[in-house]
Amino acid sequence: MTVTTSCFADATGGMEDAEWDRLAGGRFYSSALWLRLCALSGGSVSGGLHVETPGGGRAAVPVAAVREEPNPHLRWHDLLTGRGLPSPGPGGILVGQRRGYLAHLLTGEGVDRAAAASALLDAVRALRSPLHEGEKVAQVAMYLTTPDVTALRAAGVRAAPVALKTDAWIEIPPGGWDAWLGSLSGHRARRIRSEARKFERAGYQVEHRTLAESWQDVARLLARTEARYGRTVDVAPMAESFRAQGELAGSRSDVVLISRPGEPPVGFCLYYRWGDTVYLRAIGFDYDRLASAAEYFNLTYYMPARIPGVRWLHAGTETAEGKALRGAMLRPLWLLDLSEDSPLTGYDEEIRQHNRSLLDGLRDSSPAVAAALEYDLWEPYC
Numbered sequence: 001m002t003v004t005t006s007c008f009a010d011a012t013g014g015m016e017d018a019e020w021d022r023l024a025g026g027r028f029y030s031s032a033l034w035l036r037l038c039a040l041s042g043g044s045v046s047g048g049l050h051v052e053t054p055g056g057g058r059a060a061v062p063v064a065a066v067r068e069e070p071n072p073h074l075r076w077h078d079l080l081t082g083r084g085l086p087s088p089g090p091g092g093i094l095v096g097q098r099r100g101y102l103a104h105l106l107t108g109e110g111v112d113r114a115a116a117a118s119a120l121l122d123a124v125r126a127l128r129s130p131l132h133e134g135e136k137v138a139q140v141a142m143y144l145t146t147p148d149v150t151a152l153r154a155a156g157v158r159a160a161p162v163a164l165k166t167d168a169w170i171e172i173p174p175g176g177w178d179a180w181l182g183s184l185s186g187h188r189a190r191r192i193r194s195e196a197r198k199f200e201r202a203g204y205q206v207e208h209r210t211l212a213e214s215w216q217d218v219a220r221l222l223a224r225t226e227a228r229y230g231r232t233v234d235v236a237p238m239a240e241s242f243r244a245q246g247e248l249a250g251s252r253s254d255v256v257l258i259s260r261p262g263e264p265p266v267g268f269c270l271y272y273r274w275g276d277t278v279y280l281r282a283i284g285f286d287y288d289r290l291a292s293a294a295e296y297f298n299l300t301y302y303m304p305a306r307i308p309g310v311r312w313l314h315a316g317t318e319t320a321e322g323k324a325l326r327g328a329m330l331r332p333l334w335l336l337d338l339s340e341d342s343p344l345t346g347y348d349e350e351i352r353q354h355n356r357s358l359l360d361g362l363r364d365s366s367p368a369v370a371a372a373l374e375y376d377l378w379e380p381y382c
Contacts, residue, residue: 008065008130011035013048015060020048023060023108028274028314029100033252035062038098040244043070045130046098051119057111059120061104062097065129066090074098076140076335083354085162086343088138093127095141095338100279101317102167102333103141105148117151124338139338143167146377149334159344160351161334161381163358166373168315168328170301177306184327192326195294196302202293204258206303207265211246211253217265218242218255221284228287256299266290269299276311278304301326320362324372330362332378355382 007013012020017032024030039046044067050060069075074094080087096103107116124139141152142164149161173179181189211218219239226233246253253272257265267285271278283300304313315323320330337344344351359382363370 007049007063007127008045008047011039011046011048011062013050013060013063015048015050020050020060023050023058023106024104025106026275026277027102027104027106028272028277028279029097029102030062030104030106031274033249034100034272035097037245037248038062038064038100040241040248041070041098043068044094044098049120049123049127051123053107053111053115053119055112055115057108057116059108059111059116060106061095061120061124063124063127064094064096064098065131066092066094067131069094069098071098073101074142076138076142076337079164079335080162080344083162085351085354086347088140088337088339088343091129091132092137092339093124093129093139095124095139096143101143101165102145102314103143103148104145105151113147113151114154117148118155121152121155121157121338125340138342141336141338143333144336146332146334146380149336150380152336152338157336157338159337159339159342160348161336161355162344162351163355163378163381164333164335165317166320166330166362167317167333168320168323168330170305170313170315170323170326170328172305172311172313174311176308176310177302180305180327188325188327192297192302195297199293199295199298199302202291202295203260204266204291204293204295205261207257207259209255209257210251211242211249211255211270213246214255214257214265214268215239215242215246217257218268218270218282218284221265221268221286222282223284224286225284256303258295258299260289263289267295267299269303271304273307273310276309277314278307278310278312279314280304280316297322297326320369320372321366324366324368328372329374330369330372331374332359334381352382 020032045065077090258267259265266289270282
């Protein structure tokens with residue numbers, strides 16, 4: 001099979017957005033909107049790979065041609081060598097989208113997953129990068145779920161998967177806010193109620209806007225947050241990036257802003273609502289002007305949990321304990337080198353040892369994290 005660079009013609013490989021979204025289903029980070037937002041970022045070339053399956057169905061996956069990826073969370077060479085593991089070179093084909101850290105193999109309704117994984121694997125391996133002029137390059141999938149890893153391994157991937165991070169999901173029962181609190185332990189529910197009351201007593205003004213209406217405040221507050229953690233950013237290009245995202249996303253982006261009466265906003269949370277799920281994207285504060293009223297948890301979790309019809313909060317990676325304390329389930333995300341000649345082949349035991357070490361460290365970090373880990377999704381490769 002020969003796959004040309006035509007799949008890099010645009011973010012969905014030339015497929016109409018509606019058709020791509022039928023394959024993506026409810027997976028926002030695989031949606032045409034999100035892929036087009038990712039394509040606004042420089043440094044790599046975004047695309048979409050789609051194939052016919054033997055049974056007449058369709059399957060797809062986002063891809064990107066990478067030479068020097070600016071996002072450190074996608075630099076597979078740095079991530080693997082930092083773990084003491086062999087790695088392909090830093091350039092090649094990224095399988096998965098460039099932001100969001102949750103990738104999926106996409107299939108039409110009724111399509112056999114094994115057949116879809118096999119067809120996509122063949123197509124990925126035949127793909128040519130528009131940045132490498134015919135060079136043979138690696139094809140590395142990042143932030144895959146366990147079911148997709150299992151399907152690709154069954155399709156012929158020889159390299160073992162490397163655990164990267166936890167992926168946090170908070171389920172909101174059909175009864176909404178009150179039902180969610182009722183599903184938590186008494187101690188956790190009391191903590192959340194206390195934090196919600198503290199925020200209400202602080203007297204903040206709360207505004208709901210789109211990103212197109214608030215990109216300047218979003219950039220300013222995110223830069224303040226980065227500075228608090230010792231990271232210096234240039235506000236102007238960050239603001240321009242948010243402006244472009246807001247223009248493309250339109251009404252599909254949601255920004256919650258909080259402020260004191262008559263003053264500029266002191267905090268924001270940017271999220272996207274997709275079906276019954278809220279995908280939390282960014283949060284920032286002017287910390288010197290906060291009222292110590294649990295602003296972070298209220299904007300990130302408690303306000304979205306109150307939205308009518310929301311059944312899931314996707315809280316993403318990092319800060320596993322804080323999310324576990326609010327009822328999150330922690331699922332693994334994996335790196336899988338799809339290359340036929342992967343340098344990871346033959347290192348199964350070393351990789352399994354790394355994966356076990358990560359899982360053990362999470363389990364031992366706190367009782368809340370230990371209870372939140374979905375062990376059946378970790379254990380096949382640990």
